[in-house]
Amino acid sequence: MYTTELEKQRMASAQEDPEKLAEFDARVAADDFIEPKDWMPEAYRKTLIRQISQHAHSEIVGMLPEGNWITRAPSLRRKAVLLAKVQDEGGHGLYLYCAAETLGTSRDEMVEALHSGRAKYSTIFNYPTLTWADIGAIGWLVDGAAIMNQVPLQRTSYGPYARAMVRICKEESFHQRQGFEIMMTLANGTAEQKRMAQDALNRWWWPSLMMFGPPDDNSPNSAQSMRWRIKRETNDEIRQRFVDATVPQAEALGLTVPDADLKWNEAKGGYDFGAIDWEEFYAVVRGEGPVAKERMKARTKAWEDGAWVREAALAHAAKRAQRMAAE
């Protein structure tokens, strides 16, 4: 999901020193880790900055749809769990921004790129959370999809990114389960609650499938990213795995996956599923998602409203240092 932009970028490593490049390629091919001060091709560095910062932005923007329900969570336990979970997303954004910073960018630069619309984030967060069931559906489906994307990245070639992903995957393990638990409670609840749960599944199913990015035949640079080990499986492979894992879970909930073409295919040992509306996907990538403007407005407002706080803390640190120097 976080790699959709990356794939549109043409990699050019023509001007690099061929000897260093060959050595680098060999190291990566041997599953060695690349560390911040190591030589790396410029295109690798740029691609990583883009991918990691996109991933970080997704975590941060992703706080908003779920944050929308923290103050309305229906019990104290649900409130604490949701707040802890959304806070985790913030923490994950923080780890990832720091990982990207080791490549020579700064958090300010990345935030500026997000707010100006140059940087992208996962399309999924441009859909609204209408009911409490959406919190369940996000945990179950969106975090479920994210985990499938993220687990292979623990072995990604760039050390700081891989280490951030190890921490993130460890922490995310409760996210999907809490979402499923919400869905289960609703599915076993009143008629109104069941309706909520089914409606949430109806709205989140297709956007969740889109999280894995465009189909492989329309993903021209995947091959380079795979060679660089910053992507370890193709979009369609992970998407298939997600469908195969999730459909039985929906059945366990007694909910219906909104896809008339969904059918078990014995021969391939997986589900066949209906066509994804890629036109909608690309529209959301372009920033035309239902609540894309609201998401960016909320992020920009938080950043701008906080400017005086960030400045004040620096001013105070400088004053204190000056006073200490004078003593």
Place this chain on the structure above:
Amino acid sequence: MQPINERALKLGDDSLILGQRLSEWCGHAPMLEVDLALANIALDLIGQATLFLGRAGDPDALAFRRDVLDFRNCLLVEQPNGDFAQTVARLFLFSNWQELMLRDLCSSDEFGDIARKSVKEVAYHARYASEWVVRLGDGTDESRGRMIAGLDWMWRFTPELFEGDAAPLRGEWDARIDAVLGDAGLDRPKDSRPILGGRKGHHSEHLGHLLTEMQFLQRAYPGATW
């Protein structure tokens, strides 16, 4: 001494309402690191609320199905977040009081166990807020102005903290507040006529809106399990 239920409600509602307020910041704080810090504080408070309200009955029923007149929190915690300085002012004034109050409660039979756990959390809240008062008070002209305004907004509600049993805490609280304000280069806000009533259920207009939001699902779907 008040009956155990009434005291549990006071303790629980203070933590619940401030936790709810702080959770409003999630995703909107001035800096990611601050976002995480405020969420941690809110989580501590929600945990305290669950424990204290549990001594008065079913914590969820109490949190989600009482109306304004039955809430026993102080007026200070229900005040709106305002800007970051106003949020810091509220946390600073409240946590410094709450820490002293919990410290004394550690030896109580009814609440000692909860207080001993909570007092450590609150000591951190007080420290965190006090440091921000100093940074903002002694930062830029703008932050100083905002810190003064935040303290001014909240100050009217501090006398309520020292009603009844809590009166003896006043001296130590004053000393703590003055020390931090001194470091921040700020004057103590002028005392005005105290605004009281929270402990009797006579709240500000803000609490009704907070409850409307917090209690929405439980009110809209009575009897449902979540």
Place this chain on the structure above:
Amino acid sequence: MSKALTGKALTSKEWPLWEVFVRAKNGLSHKHAGSVHAADARMALEAARDTYTRRMEGISLWVVPSASIVASDPGEAAALFEPASDKVYRHPTFYVIPDNVKNI
């Protein structure tokens, strides 16, 4: 706080970066956990606490301004580290001792 750091803080609007080291329990050394941005040392410690010890990961923290870390250059790795590779006599397995000789 180091002079270098303050100097950087004055020219940049961004809070400086700090490296965070966490001791999981007594008896273990502090281990690098990640980084945080903070305007001063106290804030860095608190941000480290709020970010890296939310799941009981630690009982002690170090924070160090990232700018103060002096790192070896990977380009010199060969000169720095390869000379150690032929000093096999530093390892106990280098020495052949008969099986019937014990406690050595």
